[in-house]
Amino acid sequence: MSDDFANDVAEGLSATPKTLPSKYFYDAAGDDLFIQIMDLPEYYLTRAEMEIFREQTDSLIKALGQRPEKPFELVELGAGDGQKTFHLLKKLLSDGYDFTYVPVDISANVLEHLKNFLKKELPDLKIRIEQGDYFKRLKGLQETAQPRVILYLGSNLGNLTDEKSKAFMEKLSRRLTPGDRLVLGVDKKKSADIVLPAYNDSKGVTAAFNLNLLTRINRDLGGEFKLEQFRHAPEYDEENGIAISYLESLVDQDIIIGALDRTFNFTKGEKIKVEISRKYDLPIIRKIIADTPFEIETVFKDSQDLYLDIVLLRD
Numbered sequence: 001m002s003d004d005f006a007n008d009v010a011e012g013l014s015a016t017p018k019t020l021p022s023k024y025f026y027d028a029a030g031d032d033l034f035i036q037i038m039d040l041p042e043y044y045l046t047r048a049e050m051e052i053f054r055e056q057t058d059s060l061i062k063a064l065g066q067r068p069e070k071p072f073e074l075v076e077l078g079a080g081d082g083q084k085t086f087h088l089l090k091k092l093l094s095d096g097y098d099f100t101y102v103p104v105d106i107s108a109n110v111l112e113h114l115k116n117f118l119k120k121e122l123p124d125l126k127i128r129i130e131q132g133d134y135f136k137r138l139k140g141l142q143e144t145a146q147p148r149v150i151l152y153l154g155s156n157l158g159n160l161t162d163e164k165s166k167a168f169m170e171k172l173s174r175r176l177t178p179g180d181r182l183v184l185g186v187d188k189k190k191s192a193d194i195v196l197p198a199y200n201d202s203k204g205v206t207a208a209f210n211l212n213l214l215t216r217i218n219r220d221l222g223g224e225f226k227l228e229q230f231r232h233a234p235e236y237d238e239e240n241g242i243a244i245s246y247l248e249s250l251v252d253q254d255i256i257i258g259a260l261d262r263t264f265n266f267t268k269g270e271k272i273k274v275e276i277s278r279k280y281d282l283p284i285i286r287k288i289i290a291d292t293p294f295e296i297e298t299v300f301k302d303s304q305d306l307y308l309d310i311v312l313l314r315d
């Protein structure tokens, strides 16, 4: 991990414009801050998706196309704290479905918590945790004779460019068997006055989350970033529906990163791109899956029309 981290940081900070890959947000401090983000008044995404999972559980289960007596795997990519999935798991169990829940996450810390929480709350649940970077390995999708339902929630697809999303959806579809399904949770395209505060909350939690990436470089790679000389600066392109988080250098500065044996120069106002959060509508989703064997089967939305959970069938 640390080698990957070093290589990715070296590559990202050597690029023009500079970038840092957002998957490194999630160390223990990052996991903690992200849980706080999901609770923020401005961060509507989690609540909207939670509402769909809580209020439309029966319809959602129907849309998964499984039969109670036939075992299946329910794989969640980037499971996080599993709060949304909890409603679904609970109802599937009480409806007598025979399934194994396979949460996949890059954070071992998050998976341990999730496993302990579910063991306690749902002792009958069959669970197999898979730690890893699902972009690289699509772990948890090894050969299996059972049908599969994949959950990819939290608008996590939106943290990829459309080009990468397409490639990811193609790769994912190749791991699936005809009849398998994917539940894709995505944030809807909407105006800047709703989207921007979600990425720039008044308590500064999102800022701390983004800046934690620099703390992590300091700690793990002997970096010498001074956090007060950078600022979290999100932007939203309303026309295209793309939010981007930047870390902006507040002064001209040279930053040493010991483990890389290198110095990186920043000019005042220079921005490091750390995260994109794409917002969607159905035409954009159709474009992304155009060259894949996925087909849109059922679309769920929340009562405020902020968010979509789309069930895709792998033909």
Ligand code: TRP
Pocket: 022, 037, 045, 154, 155, 156, 157, 158, 159, 199, 206, 209, 245, 275, 276, 277, 278
């Ligand atoms: N995928 C979610 C989103 O785009 C959650 C998320 C990922 C996020 N990285 C983030 C939220 C950075 C805030 C900041 O909103």
